[in-house]
Amino acid sequence: MTAQRTPILLVEDDDHDVFFLRRALLKARPDLSLHVVTDGEQALDYLDGRRNYADRTMYPLPSLMFLDLKLPYFNGFQILEHLRGIPALAEMPVFVLTSSSEDRDRNRAIALGAKAYLVKPPTAEMLLQVLESSAKGASDTG
Amino acid sequence: VENSDDAIITKNLDGIITTWNKGAQRIFGYTAAEAVGKPVMILIPEDRQHEEPAILTRVRSGDRVDHYETVRRRKDGTLLDVSLTISPVRDQRGEIVGASKIARDITELRRAREALQESHHELEKRVMDRTSSLREAIAQMEEFSYSVSHDLRAPVRAMQGYAKAVLEDYGEQIGEDGRNYLARIVRSGERMDRLVRDILTYSRVARAELTFRPIALNMLVEDIINQYPEMHPPRARIMVDQRLGTVSAHEASLGQAISNLLNNAVKFVASDVTPEVRVYSEERGEWIRLWVEDNGIGIRPDHQARLFGLFQRVHPDKKYEGTGIGLAVVRKSIERMGGRVGMESKGAGSKFWIELKRAL
Numbered sequence: 001m002t003a004q005r006t007p008i009l010l011v012e013d014d015d016h017d018v019f020f021l022r023r024a025l026l027k028a029r030p031d032l033s034l035h036v037v038t039d040g041e042q043a044l045d046y047l048d049g050r051r052n053y054a055d056r057t058m059y060p061l062p063s064l065m066f067l068d069l070k071l072p073y074f075n076g077f078q079i080l081e082h083l084r085g086i087p088a089l090a091e092m093p094v095f096v097l098t099s100s101s102e103d104r105d106r107n108r109a110i111a112l113g114a115k116a117y118l119v120k121p122p123t124a125e126m127l128l129q130v131l132e133s134s135a136k137g138a139s140d141t142g
Numbered sequence: 143v144e145n146s147d148d149a150i151i152t153k154n155l156d157g158i159i160t161t162w163n164k165g166a167q168r169i170f171g172y173t174a175a176e177a178v179g180k181p182v183m184i185l186i187p188e189d190r191q192h193e194e195p196a197i198l199t200r201v202r203s204g205d206r207v208d209h210y211e212t213v214r215r216r217k218d219g220t221l222l223d224v225s226l227t228i229s230p231v232r233d234q235r236g237e238i239v240g241a242s243k244i245a246r247d248i249t250e251l252r253r254a255r256e257a258l259q260e261s262h263h264e265l266e267k268r269v270m271d272r273t274s275s276l277r278e279a280i281a282q283m284e285e286f287s288y289s290v291s292h293d294l295r296a297p298v299r300a301m302q303g304y305a306k307a308v309l310e311d312y313g314e315q316i317g318e319d320g321r322n323y324l325a326r327i328v329r330s331g332e333r334m335d336r337l338v339r340d341i342l343t344y345s346r347v348a349r350a351e352l353t354f355r356p357i358a359l360n361m362l363v364e365d366i367i368n369q370y371p372e373m374h375p376p377r378a379r380i381m382v383d384q385r386l387g388t389v390s391a392h393e394a395s396l397g398q399a400i401s402n403l404l405n406n407a408v409k410f411v412a413s414d415v416t417p418e419v420r421v422y423s424e425e426r427g428e429w430i431r432l433w434v435e436d437n438g439i440g441i442r443p444d445h446q447a448r449l450f451g452l453f454q455r456v457h458p459d460k461k462y463e464g465t466g467i468g469l470a471v472v473r474k475s476i477e478r479m480g481g482r483v484g485m486e487s488k489g490a491g492s493k494f495w496i497e498l499k500r501a502l
Contacts, residue, residue, distance in 0.1 A: 016296070016300035016303065020300075070292045099296060121302075
């Protein structure tokens with residue numbers, strides 16, 4: 001059995017935005033794999049390893065996460081709040097990726113523990129920069 | 143005593159009426175002949191008869207009863223609200239032999255009081271209703287602009303994104319014209335996005351909850367200039383006077399207004415001219431007027447009146463990118479803070495000003 005590469009989790013309900021992030025990531029780091037969930041409930045299920053995502057071999061804990069704010073069922077803020085209660089994920093960097101450039105949203109996201117607040121659209125340069133900064137900050141997970 | 147509007151009655155310690163004036167006749171309906179010699183109980187409704195012994199006890203011990211509000215009964219059986227003042231009556235030796243009672247008809251007063259209270263409650267209720275519907279309207283407005291910022295911009299961003307992707311991935315194959323068209327899609331998308339963002343700024347300024355505090359203008363202007371590379375040499379030169387003063391303002395709204403003025407000042411300049419902007423202020427009584435003076439292309443007098451209106455562009459030239467919202471934001475934010483805005487332009491260069499109350 002091959003070891004599952006730790007993926008990047010993208011929580012995004014707009015398939016255009018999924019396309020643009022995939023495209024930017026492919027240019028920046030073609031070696032990284034991306035798993036996409038399209039609403040807040042799926043995101044919580046994945047992070048908690050429940051229901052469809054109970055199999056951690058298939059769905060390993062992500063090494064980092066890109067998170068939209070406006071999502072069906074649970075919004076990005078609620079997901080950030082939920083993450084604070086999971087010790088295993090406390091170290092996982094979360095990058096909010098949103099169309100909102102409102103200070104109110106930015107401040108709230110950072111206060112809830114987001115590592116960075118990125119305004120769409122994502123570019124390859126933007127991704128390289130945040131991936132580098134998170135690699136510097138994180139301990140070596142192999 | 144005889145002609146007083148109030149009823150003035152005396153009674154002995156057994157509670158028997160001994161004198162009775164015209165006022166008493168008017169208020170209670172009994173003539174003096176009918177009342178004198180009768181127990182005072184004839185004036186007291188059944189459910190209040192316990193009051194009389196208590197009053198007599200107080201009178202016997204020499205105490206006064208002041209402005210005691212109660213209910214009494216007229217000859218015809220109808221009830222009226224009265225205010226009673228009762229004092230002991232003494233004989234020549236100083237012995238208490240009875241009581242004098244002044245009764246004032248306060249039926250009208252009580253009605254007026256109740257009406258006042260009722261309208262007070264009514265008013266309170268109305269204020270509460272209005273406040274809650276206002277809150278609801280504000281919440282809806284916030285929800286609306288949140289949706290605008292997310293939902294309205296998303297398709298524009300997607301169009302731009304795909305046009306850019308085609309340019310990058312297939313630009314070589316589609317030739318000069320094709321690339322040019324795609325670039326136009328991208329530029330139009332950028333313009334649409336800027337419009338949406340500016341409208342959002344306008345609505346934010348228009349509905350922001352204003353909290354006032356003293357704002358040092360020098361510090362604020364400096365902070366703004368530091369945010370914009372286009373306001374620094376070699377692209378522009380902004381000279382700021384040392385003592386701009388301190389105004390009472392809502393910081394975010396004022397910051398938005400000044401930043402729009404400075405952005406305009408460095409933007410609307412002939413292409414071969416380096417923008418030079420001077421920021422200074424003058425005290426005008428309790429007001430401070432902040433001036434932003436530029437060396438730009440100026441504004442024709444016949445355009446100046448509509449300059450601060452929404453969607454007004456007086457330089458539709460492609461060279462000068464604008465949405466026609468910036469100065470409307472300036473006016474909205476300053477006027478909401480109780481201030482004024484204005485401008486002067488004679489040929490070359492413009493001088494814009496905003497005026498706010500000096501901080502005490």
